Amino acid sequence: NRTCEDVDECRDTDVCVSRRKCRNTFGSFVCVCRDGFVMGTLQGSVECRDKDECLIGSHQCSRHSQCINTEGSYTCRCLDEYFGNGRTCQPRRAPQSKAAMYFNYKLSKRTKSRCPSNTTAQKKELKTFN
Secondary structure, eight states: OOOOOOOOGGGSTTSSOTTEEEEEETTEEEEEEOTTEEEEEETTEEEEEEOOHHHHTOOOOOTTEEEEEETTEEEEEEOTTEEESSSSEEEOOOOOOHHHHHHHHHHHHHTTOOOOTTEEEETTEEEEOO
8 A cells, every 4th residue: 555745845945936925735735926916918928926915905005095016925104293103193283373373372271270291381372292
């Protein structure tokens, strides 16, 4: 009674050329494109080309960010008016004018409210601190 044993050709790291990874099959192997690459032809030869996730819309960037294609991947950068990691972007707060700060102080003085926790009132002037 004989049994066949599969040889894993993928143990040899040089089996597949760049941008490809080896997948072992029973009795053989196949080379497939690495993540971030797609099979394509260039001048008659089949090779793995960079997949432009930004162009085809398969990225996970926020609608308030810019998608930047990289070799085999992509990055997301929040637009100037926003901050975050690119996948989540929050609007930046516009600096409050002195007139608006003074108005807020006067209003709170009339209603006998306290200043917000990140502010202090001194001599009819509202100063913010971070």
